[in-house]
Amino acid sequence: MSATADVPARTTPARRRSGSWDGLILLVLALLAWQGMHLYVGEAALASPVKTLTFLAGFLRGPVFWGHFAATLAAFGWALLIGAVGGIVIGLVLGERRFAGDVAEPILAGLYAIPKVTLYPMILLIFGLGMSAKVAFGVIHGIIPIILFTMGAVKTISPVLLRAARAMRLTRRQTALEVLVPAVLPEILTGLRIGFSLTFLGVLIGEMFASQRGLGFLIVNGINLHNVPMTTGMILVIVLFALAANGLLLWLHRRFGGPSATPEHA
Amino acid sequence: MTALVQRARMDDTLAEAVGPPPVVSLRAVTRVYPGVKPVEALAPTDLDLNPGEFFSVVGPSGCGKSTLLDVLSGLGRPTSGTVTFNGQAVDGVVPEGVGIVFQEDASFPWLTVRDNVAFGLKHSTVPADESQRRVDHALRFMGLADFAGAYPAQLSGGMRQRVCIARTLVTRPSLILLDEPFGALDQQTRLLMGDELLRLWRETGATILLITHALDEAAMLSDRVGVMSARPGRFIDMVETGWPRERDSSIVSDPRFGEITARLWSRLRAESLRAMGAQGPGGGR
Numbered sequence: 405m406s407a408t409a410d411v412p413a414r415t416t417p418a419r420r421r422s423g424s425w426d427g428l429i430l431l432v433l434a435l436l437a438w439q440g441m442h443l444y445v446g447e448a449a450l451a452s453p454v455k456t457l458t459f460l461a462g463f464l465r466g467p468v469f470w471g472h473f474a475a476t477l478a479a480f481g482w483a484l485l486i487g488a489v490g491g492i493v494i495g496l497v498l499g500e501r502r503f504a505g506d507v508a509e510p511i512l513a514g515l516y517a518i519p520k521v522t523l524y525p526m527i528l529l530i531f532g533l534g535m536s537a538k539v540a541f542g543v544i545h546g547i548i549p550i551i552l553f554t555m556g557a558v559k560t561i562s563p564v565l566l567r568a569a570r571a572m573r574l575t576r577r578q579t580a581l582e583v584l585v586p587a588v589l590p591e592i593l594t595g596l597r598i599g600f601s602l603t604f605l606g607v608l609i610g611e612m613f614a615s616q617r618g619l620g621f622l623i624v625n626g627i628n629l630h631n632v633p634m635t636t637g638m639i640l641v642i643v644l645f646a647l648a649a650n651g652l653l654l655w656l657h658r659r660f661g662g663p664s665a666t667p668e669h670a
Numbered sequence: 671m672t673a674l675v676q677r678a679r680m681d682d683t684l685a686e687a688v689g690p691p692p693v694v695s696l697r698a699v700t701r702v703y704p705g706v707k708p709v710e711a712l713a714p715t716d717l718d719l720n721p722g723e724f725f726s727v728v729g730p731s732g733c734g735k736s737t738l739l740d741v742l743s744g745l746g747r748p749t750s751g752t753v754t755f756n757g758q759a760v761d762g763v764v765p766e767g768v769g770i771v772f773q774e775d776a777s778f779p780w781l782t783v784r785d786n787v788a789f790g791l792k793h794s795t796v797p798a799d800e801s802q803r804r805v806d807h808a809l810r811f812m813g814l815a816d817f818a819g820a821y822p823a824q825l826s827g828g829m830r831q832r833v834c835i836a837r838t839l840v841t842r843p844s845l846i847l848l849d850e851p852f853g854a855l856d857q858q859t860r861l862l863m864g865d866e867l868l869r870l871w872r873e874t875g876a877t878i879l880l881i882t883h884a885l886d887e888a889a890m891l892s893d894r895v896g897v898m899s900a901r902p903g904r905f906i907d908m909v910e911t912g913w914p915r916e917r918d919s920s921i922v923s924d925p926r927f928g929e930i931t932a933r934l935w936s937r938l939r940a941e942s943l944r945a946m947g948a949q950g951p952g953g954g955r
Contacts, residue, residue, distance in 0.1 A: 564772050564775070564776045565778065567776070568772065568834075571743070571745065571764050571769070571772075572764075572793075572837075572841075573763070582789075582792075586781075587780070589780070
C-alpha cells in the first residue's frame with residue numbers, strides 16, 4: 405500500500421530524461437530563430453549568435469562587465485528583498501483584516517494597472533540618480549503582485565484549518581507561523597515568481613533611463629555607441645539570468661509548495 | 671475550617687449517592703447569531719455528559735447541532751447560560767483534555783501523515799520520547815503506519831479523517847467531540863469507521879460526543895442519543911440504547927437496532943419536515 409507514496413519518485417527519472425531532451429530541442433530552435441531573425445533584420449539591429457557569443461567571451465573576461473553586473477545584482481537584490489518582505493507582511497495583514505483588505509484590493513489592482521514608467525520622473529526627483537532610484541523603481545513594480553497574491557491566499561485559506569488550530573489551543577502567534585504561513589506558502593511563492601520578474605524589469609528600466617551603472621545602462625550604452633554585439637550580448641545575459649532565477653523559484657515552489665504544488669493535488 | 675471539611679465530606683457523600691459528576695454540563699445554554707434578523711440557533715438547553723459515555727446528537731439539518739458543539743467545546747461562546755468541563759467554566763477557549771474532529775478535512779496538506787499526527791503534541795509538555803511513542807501508537811491504531819511518510823493529498827478522504835482523529839488522540843483527550851466526521855465518506859467506509867470509533871472509545875475510556883445526521887450511525891454507536899428539534903434547537907428526546915460496551919457494526923442485525931432507529935426517525939420526521947418547510951421548496955441555502 406505504501407506504493408502510493410513511492411509513485412512520484414518512480415516516475416521522476418523518466419520525466420527528467422525527456423525534460424532534458426525538450427530543453428535541448430528548445431535551445432536549438434531558439435538559436436535557429438535568432439539566426440533567422442538576424443538574417444532578416446540585418447547586422448545593424450541584431451548581432452548573430454556567433455558574433456554575440458564571441459563578443460561575450462571576450463567581454464566577460466574583462467573587468468568592465470562584472471562591475472556592471474554586480475551593480476544590477478545589488479540593486480535587484482535590495483529591491484527584491486524589500487518588495488518580498490514588505491509585500492508578504494502587507495499581504496498577510498490585509499488578508500487577515502477583511503475590511504482593510506476589501507478597501508485595499510481595488511486600489512492595489514488599480515495601481516498595478518498603471519504603467520509605472522510614467523512615475524519614473526517623480527522617482528528620480530525623490531531619490532536622485534543612482535542606486536536608490538533603481539531599487540525604488542524595482543520595488544514599486546514587484547511589491548503589488550506579491551501583496552495581492554499573499555492577500556488572496558490568506559483570504560481563501562480553508563476556515564477549518566484555523567478552527568483546528570483553535571481546537572489545538574494554539575496561540576495567535578503559533579497559528580500565524582505554523583498554520584497560516586505554511587497554508588499560504590504555495591500561493592506566496594507564485595506571487596514571488598511574478599514579483600521577481602517585475603522587480604527585475606523595474607530595476608532594468610531604472611538603469612536604462614538614468615544610471616551610469618548596471619546591465620540596463622550597458623544596453624543603452626550599446627545602442628548609443630552602435631555596439632550591436634554589446635546590446636545583443638547584454639540582452640542574452642539578462643534572459644539567461646531571468647531563466648535561471650525562474651527555474652530556481654520553480655524548484656523552490658515544488659520543494660516547499662507542498663503536495664499542492666504537485667499535479668496529483670489538482 | 672472544620673465547616674469546610676464537613677462541607678467537602680458532605681459533597682463526597684452526595685457524589686457517591688448520585689454517581690460521578692458529569693464531564694460536561696450545559697445549563698440553560700442559548701446561542702443567538704446577531705444580525706439584522708438575529709437567528710436563534712439554540713433554545714435554552716440543558717445537557718450532562720457522563721464520564722465514559724458515548725453520546726450522539728441527531729437532528730434535522732440546520733438545527734444547531736454544530737452550534738451545540740461550538741459552545742460546548744469553547745470554540746464559540748454561548749449567548750446565555752453556562753458550560754462547564756470537569757467543573758471548570760468553559761468560556762471561549764477550548765480546555766485542555768478536549769479533542770475535536772471536524773467534518774471537513776482539517777489535515778495540514780504541507781505535512782506528512784506522521785508530522786500531522788505529531789502536530790497534536792507540538793506545544794505540549796509531553797517529553798520527546800513519550801510523544802514519539804504516542805505518535806507511533808496512534809499511527810498504528812488508526813491503520814496509518816504504512817502511510818506515515820505520505821502527504822494527505824495522496825490519501826483518500828477516509829484516511830485523511832483518520833489522520834485528524836490520530837492527531838487528536840495523541841493528546842489523550844478525556845472528551846472527544848466529533849462533528850459529522852464521516853459525513854463526507856461513503857456508506858461502507860462509514861460503517862467501518864464507526865467500528866474503529868467504538869474501538870477507540872473502549873481503549874481510551876474517553877467520553878465521546880458525536881454529531882451526525884445518520885440515524886443508523888447514532889443508533890449503532892451510542893449509549894445515548896439526543897434528538898434535537900428544528901431551529902431553534904433543543905432536545906426533544908433522549909434515547910438510551912442499552913448496548914453492551916463491547917459492540918460493533920454487527921449489531922445492525924439486532925432487532926433492537928431497528929426499534930431504536932425507528933424511534934429516532936418517528937421523533938425526527940416532523941422536525942425534519944418543519945426544517946424543510948422553513949427553508950422552502952428546493953432546500954436550504
